[in-house]
Amino acid sequence: LKEAGYVTGMAGKWHLGENEKITEHGFDKVFFKHSNAPGFWNMNLQGQEIEPTTHRGGYHLELIADFACAFIKRHADQPFFFYLAPRAPHTPLDATEKYTARFPGEMPERRRQALAMISAIDDGIGRMMQTLRELNLEESTLIFAMGDNGAPLKIHQLDSPLDGDAGGWDGSINAPMNGEKGMLSEGGIRTPWLAYWKDTIPAGQVFKHPVISLDVAATAVAVAGLTEKQTDLDGVNLMPHFTGQTSAPPHERLYWRWAAQSAVREGRWKLLRGGPREYLYDLDADPSEKHNLLTQHAAVADRLREQLRSWATQLVPPGVDDLTLPPAARDFFDYYLDGKPATEPNPTPPNPDRRELRKKERKEQRKKAEPHP
Known part of the structure; x- marks a missing residue:
């Protein structure tokens, strides 16, 4: 610009x-x-x-x-x-x-x-x-x-x-x-x-x-x-x-990757992966993602999975097959997507010293990532 x-x-x-x-x-x-x-x-x-x-x-x-x-x-x-x-x-x-x-x-x-x-x-x-x-x-x-x-x-x-x-x-x-x-x-x-x-x-x-x-x-x-x-x-x-110049969708597909999670959206269908878990949703009928259709529509899931893997070859690092979900993500998937009881809440706030330590660690990581002159 x-x-x-x-x-x-x-x-x-x-x-x-x-x-x-x-x-x-x-x-x-x-x-x-x-x-x-x-x-x-x-x-x-x-x-x-x-x-x-x-x-x-x-x-x-x-x-x-x-x-x-x-x-x-x-x-x-x-x-x-x-x-x-x-x-x-x-x-x-x-x-x-x-x-x-x-x-x-x-x-x-x-x-x-x-x-x-x-x-x-x-x-x-x-x-x-x-x-x-x-x-x-x-x-x-x-x-x-x-x-x-x-x-x-x-x-x-x-x-x-x-x-x-x-x-x-x-x-x-x-x-x-x-x-x-x-x-x-x-x-x-x-x-x-x-x-x-x-x-x-x-x-x-x-x-x-x-x-x-x-x-x-x-x-x-x-x-x-x-x-x-x-x-x-x-x-x-x-x-x-x-502006109405075209009625076609802007995207044939949309893709995401976040740590050990990945997803692809194609029209009504969305394939969501989290570690070894997979979910297929019809977002037109089920925007709240309550009904996993992976078994009923295995061919759709197979096609979207291959599209997702192909897209991920362009990423740095490549791939979407990380099978290690962090503990917090496991709790989320258990509760929201698999319908398991929620873990007990932890009313204890994070230790302020730990937060400062994480900030310091991130700063050190950024310094290491900067190119040497």
């Missing part, structure tokens, strides 16, 4: 290396801020460039939306691409009273927090939309909004103390989808997914065919006129599908 004259920006959560190196990934203006801990930015809320520095203070969900508005105002006369990544609803849950007061009544406190944090996101998106309208940019701006994964229910959805279980249930709910974050079942990967372009994408549609977050990059590149770059990306340009 920068090659096509776009200015680029991001704000919020970042999981692709050190915060100080976000600009090396193509973003001009950045504001790493995914909690109320110190963040990092190179432009202030007045849209002024500053020396890259630490940021302190404020509520992260409000600040990143304000940063997005400042970015839009500064670059209103240029093509721009902005990526907003709110860490919400996500643990640790940290909504302020301004937002929790909007949700009175009896409910788990973690649910109240989730709704409050989503409400803060809504307010921020509202400010961004108002900024676009004030600058007469709404009709020339394509907007995508989506979740990144299903809720981490931890099976039991325990309403544990907010200050004592930072990694517990985040208060969000996956029903009627089965499973949760960390699974390739629909409860883990099917999320809200919206597209808006005033006067270009007809309003009020429900698009019936499967799409994937990878399609955002391919669509953005196509809209920018970089047609020769589309072959470099795994996604599909969705504009012909959203």
